[in-house]
Amino acid sequence: MTAWRPRVGVLALQGDVREHARALAVAGTETVEVRRPTELAALDGLVLPGGESTTIGRLLKIFELLEPLRDAVADGLPVYGSCAGMILLARDVLDGRPDQPLIGGLDVVVRRNAFGRQVDSFEADLDVAGVDGPPVHAVFIRAPWVEKAGDAVTVLARVGEHPVAVRQGHLLATSFHPELTGDTRMHELFVEMVQESAAG
Numbered sequence: 001m002t003a004w005r006p007r008v009g010v011l012a013l014q015g016d017v018r019e020h021a022r023a024l025a026v027a028g029t030e031t032v033e034v035r036r037p038t039e040l041a042a043l044d045g046l047v048l049p050g051g052e053s054t055t056i057g058r059l060l061k062i063f064e065l066l067e068p069l070r071d072a073v074a075d076g077l078p079v080y081g082s083c084a085g086m087i088l089l090a091r092d093v094l095d096g097r098p099d100q101p102l103i104g105g106l107d108v109v110v111r112r113n114a115f116g117r118q119v120d121s122f123e124a125d126l127d128v129a130g131v132d133g134p135p136v137h138a139v140f141i142r143a144p145w146v147e148k149a150g151d152a153v154t155v156l157a158r159v160g161e162h163p164v165a166v167r168q169g170h171l172l173a174t175s176f177h178p179e180l181t182g183d184t185r186m187h188e189l190f191v192e193m194v195q196e197s198a199a200g
Helices: 017-026 053-062 066-074 084-089 185-199
Strands: 007-011 030-034 045-048 079-082 090-094 106-111 122-126 136-140 145-149 154-159 162-168 171-174
Touching: 007 017, 007 185, 017 030, 017 185, 045 084, 045 185, 053 066, 053 084, 079 084, 079 185, 084 090, 084 106, 084 171, 106 162, 106 171, 122 154, 136 154, 145 154, 171 185
Parallel strands: 007 030, 007 045, 045 079, 079 171, 090 106
Antiparallel strands: 106 145, 122 136, 145 162, 154 162, 162 171
């Protein structure tokens, strides 16, 4: 009898879709690319990849995914957002466009491009709560940070004083791009969340 493999989608409108799909496959999931509202119903979890948050937000409206995603998050679908995905899950964004569409659900205020522009991209080794082994090598590209977090939000990692990995119940978000390093431990952490959710 084969072990159950959770079905995890990667929002495939823009960004690091293939890289996330590869990491999720290594972490033991059946992985699908998501572009339509009807595809959400069959998922056990969803990844919102890095990319350009205003562009992804605009595409969510065009593809009529924004409201279905808000409903799915409200209904408890486990979601992991990296970089732009963190911005999309936030309840509010600083230094973003005033009309920027957000999915919401995560009780954080994030600052867009907090570490600077593309030329200010950097890498750092981080201790991430809930991730065993050596520090996580994190790649930051025009990355946000969490400016404010609600009481229900657990900070998993920081750069200086700034939270860059957070969890709130079924939602996980990082400022950095774990899909670019070959280290699948952040994806494994998310898959554990998906399995916990499925087990009820």
